[in-house]
Amino acid sequence: MLIKTKRSSELSENDVTDEKVYKERRKLLKGLGFAGASSLLVGSGLSLNSFADEDNSSFKTTSLEFAKTNAKQVTDKLTPEAKVISHNNFYEFGAKKDQPIEYAKNFKVDPWQLKISGEVDKPFTLDYDQLYTLFDLEERIYRLRCVEAWSMVIPWLGFRLADLIKKAQPNSNAKYVKFKTLYDPDQMPGQSNRYLGGGIHYPYVEGLRLDEAMNDLSFLSVGLYGKTLPPQNGAPIRLVTPWKYGFKSIKSIVEIELVTRKPKTTWNKLAPNEYGFYANVNPEVDHPRWSQASERRITSGGLFARNRIETQMFNGYGDDVAHLYKDMNLKRNY
Ligand SMILES: Nc1nc2c(c(=O)[nH]1)N[C@H]1C(S)=C(S)[C@@H](COP(=O)(O)O)O[C@H]1N2
Ligand SMILES: [Mo]
16 A cells, blocks of 8 residues: 655645545545555456546546655645546547547546657657556546646556656656657547647647656646546546646646656647747736636636636646746746
């Protein structure tokens, strides 16, 4: 069983959520011997879908064991799981928010291969099971701020991107990290149907500067709300960079390559004046077509809930990341 020591400055899960359902489910899982029994249930054929309440996807998610605490928790109320898994941007499965849950429900994630290559001394490839077993999984509750000015608070499960990169031993030519989503038009209807796929040129690609990638906040997520990722959220593995607009958090990754030159990125190629390489959340730099000063927080409230909040610089993570950009003009490097 995996226990991580808790720093006194850290908040526990109790401090950050009153999501009773979430806790009840965890208790239930523990009671049934799921959490902590075998180190991992992935691939065992066991499914928790039978009591995964309102989930209407036929995709099976599985409980994962993880450490409960870490350094980066936020005090915001969690966005309910039902909303996290039904309001998505994943254009490979349709450009409308309610399409991915429908079009991704038969997405096959096992077998999977994630390749780490490029300017490294020890390239390697992970298979599906290794995504969950290579590193201890921990929970990170992060804000996710979409460039479209809505946001959520999501309890992710996963591990530091830095841990994966260190394992590959980058050489001195490695300056950037390039990410690629699966290209499989047979499974991803948006990749062959321009209308569904929003005019994006696939595969979806993203990139980070190496120091951004090595920052403690940069996270590879393999789960949310205690279970493996549903496909619409980027199964089996996706990036989460919480101080950047959501489009940097590339889903269903098959390749991570260490490179020397700044990689091209999907939204920047599509509309370079609207979406930059850095894409740091910044309330002072508006999108050409709308303000970034505030956002709509997606909560348990209904349509008329008062959920308009001010957007924070670096999405509130400035203490961790502002130093990465200290000599940069953030208006120019948007
Ligand atoms: N491959 C891929 N990754 C993607 C996207 C996408 O369309 N394709 N959408 C991005 C955008 S715009 C956002 S806001 C987040 C949404 O993540 P979520 O659906 O898990 O909330 O995923 C990002 N990752
Ligand atoms: Mo987004």
